[in-house]
Amino acid sequence: MEAKPLIEAVSLVKQFPGVTAVDGLSFGVRPGQCFGLLGPNGAGKTTTLEMLEGIQSPTTGAVLFRGKPLDQAFREAIGIQFQATALQDFQTVGEALAMFASLYRRTADRDELIELCNLAEILRRDTRKLSGGQRQRLLLAIALVNDPQLVFLDEPTTGLDPQARRNFWSLIETVRARGKTILLTTHYMEEAERLCDEVAIVDRGRIIAQGEPGCLVGSHFPDAIVRLPAAAWPPQRALPTNAERRDTAIEFYTDDVAATLEELERLDIPLTALRVDRPSLEDLFLKLTGHTLRA
Numbered sequence: 001m002e003a004k005p006l007i008e009a010v011s012l013v014k015q016f017p018g019v020t021a022v023d024g025l026s027f028g029v030r031p032g033q034c035f036g037l038l039g040p041n042g043a044g045k046t047t048t049l050e051m052l053e054g055i056q057s058p059t060t061g062a063v064l065f066r067g068k069p070l071d072q073a074f075r076e077a078i079g080i081q082f083q084a085t086a087l088q089d090f091q092t093v094g095e096a097l098a099m100f101a102s103l104y105r106r107t108a109d110r111d112e113l114i115e116l117c118n119l120a121e122i123l124r125r126d127t128r129k130l131s132g133g134q135r136q137r138l139l140l141a142i143a144l145v146n147d148p149q150l151v152f153l154d155e156p157t158t159g160l161d162p163q164a165r166r167n168f169w170s171l172i173e174t175v176r177a178r179g180k181t182i183l184l185t186t187h188y189m190e191e192a193e194r195l196c197d198e199v200a201i202v203d204r205g206r207i208i209a210q211g212e213p214g215c216l217v218g219s220h221f222p223d224a225i226v227r228l229p230a231a232a233w234p235p236q237r238a239l240p241t242n243a244e245r246r247d248t249a250i251e252f253y254t255d256d257v258a259a260t261l262e263e264l265e266r267l268d269i270p271l272t273a274l275r276v277d278r279p280s281l282e283d284l285f286l287k288l289t290g291h292t293l294r295a
């Protein structure tokens with residue numbers, strides 16, 4: 001039997017004047033899971049997360065933690081890494097950690113937290129002097145300062161360079177391996193594929209697909225996508241039924257790459273700029289919505 005959700009969104013709706021930011025979202029996050037809300041800017045991810053965090057109240061619908069409405073025990077059991085947290089000026093990393101720790105009755109072991117988030121070398125540094133990656137590590141440490149069961153991460157790697165992003169992913173994996181439940185938002189499909197064991201793809205305030213990333217992609221696509229520049233296909237020739245014309249490419253969906261290549265050769269199509277890819281969440285998003293995730 002599947003574990004009961006630790007936190008659950010039940011038919012969440014959030015309306016602002018003139019815009020329905022969240023339009024009836026329901027999902028559950030089980031203990032120990034890393035669950036991702038994946039979608040483009042403006043999809044409603046942050047608004048959803050803030051309703052789950054108890055920071056915004058839903059217009060209709062409910063959030064349940066361990067099957068009950070959010071209460072003081074919930075606030076003590078969660079940690080939040082906001083997209084932008086204002087850190088106090090003239091404060092060092094060590095002082096910022098101590099200040100946030102002083103807000104809680106129960107706290108994580110300070111030395112362990114410093115080691116986990118790799119803060120030892122920057123403890124005395126002014127928080128205004130941190131690199132993007134260092135700042136995110138401090139914000140994660142602050143989110144973990146009360147040793148929470150459930151951690152919310154709102155676009156934790158947006159704005160980081162690829163190296164810092166990868167380092168941060170390893171850190172999130174370590175946090176998860178320590179038994180924390182994680183709910184994160186992202187618009188990077190690579191991030192969702194690497195970190196999340198379940199994703200809900202959100203577009204215009206609704207979930208348009210949900211599941212384990214690999215299964216989700218596998219249920220909508222064959223094994224491979226063969227991509228040709230659009231100019232390689234003669235304009236007067238009809239496309240085969242397993243092909244789609246995109247902006248700059250023609251895509252062939254296939255379980256048998258060799259057979260597809262043979263067929264293209266037989267048709268005398270130039271194959272020099274051909275690419276073979278495994279379908280990704282990005283392809284799925286495009287298929288389901290007609291627009292790309294980075295829009």
Ligand SMILES: Nc1ncnc2c1ncn2[C@@H]1O[C@H](COP(=O)(O)OP(=O)(O)OP(=O)(O)O)[C@@H](O)[C@H]1O
Pocket residue numbers: 016017019020021039040041042043044045046047048155187
């Ligand atoms: N306080 C608010 N007042 C009015 N509209 C809002 C408010 N907060 C969000 N919105 C609107 O609701 C929609 C969803 O916004 P939200 O920030 O939840 O999206 P998102 O998926 O998190 O995007 P991003 O990645 O840019 O943060 C957007 O159209 C946004 O402009």
